[in-house]
Amino acid sequence: MGFFGPVGTFTEQALYTQPDLVAGEVVAYASIPDVLSAAESGEVDLGFIPIENAIEGSVNVTLDMLAFETDLLIEREVVIPVSLCLLAVPGVELADITTIMSFPVALAQCRSFLAQHLPGVVTEAANSTADAARVLAKSGDRHTGALGPARAAEVYGLAVLAEGIEDHPENETRFVGVAPGEIPAPTGHDKTSIVVFQRADAPGSLLAILQEFAARAINLVKLESRPTKRGLGDYCFLIDLEGHLDDELVADCLRDLKSKHDVKFLGSYPAAGAHGPAVRRDADVAWRQADEWLSELRGQVRH
Secondary structure (H helix, E strand, O other): OEEEOOOOOHHHHHHOOOOOHHHOOOEEEOOHHHHHHHHHHOOOOOEEEEEEEOOOEEOHHHHHHHHHHOOOEEEEEEEEEOOOEEEEOOOOOHHHOOEEEEOHHHHHHOHHHHHHHOOOOEEEEOOOHHHHHHHHHHHOOOOEEEEEOHHHHHHHOOEEEEEOOOOOOOOEEEEEEEEOOOOOOOOOOEEEEEEEEOOOOOOOHHHHHHHHHHOOOOOEEEEEEEEOOOOOOOEEEEEEEEOOOOOHHHHHHHHHHHHHOEEEEEEEEEOOOOOOOOHHHHHHHHHHHHHHHHHHHHOOOOO
């Protein structure tokens, strides 16, 4: 299993909540593109990466690579609470720090703390939260701090100057396992991810896409636009919806979408968290009953 490393990242922490994934060899990679490349080439059986944070939103490099650069499928998602700490070389005090290093998404999660306690501090991007801690420990710089998990402080021998410094206490990060393999079987509590590319930009085109889901009582849990890299104003839509490709309503919806737009399938997989309401399940039953009714009527057609 390849994960976004080095040792001490939140990605590693999330990975170790999955006993079946860590039963074999676990390999850390320096960047998200490195993990995805290893998964696509078969160097690892599965790549494990962050995809979304409750405060800062999507991890764009993950979305863009899944949408445009790889043919990997999401096989599972894992959501864990995330608490960030301010780390420093032992003996350093808050007043000594003039520079903060971390993964850009982590820096963005702590804007209020930095503005209040370290106004004017210089921020530097690191490959990951744990890599920021590793680099700091190696340099011994007494004027630099790092934002990262408490686990990174243990791994790299740093002191924790402040805990729980994220701007909002209900901070969670969503991670996904990706591989070029098969689609997991439906569990009854699933999620499907797709990318929809409009063939023509016309008034009401997004509404037309959304109506496909509304007509079938399919709940969207995420809708995000991303530039297609083909020019200004050219966007695609990344959509997470409740349900599995094997569900009749979901399959019917995807069929209609594909007939009108270019659609990239990113996976159907077990959803994290508690089961949602039974609205879609009831809609599935109604759809099957309607399909049986229509089939019976069509059976009466004289040929």
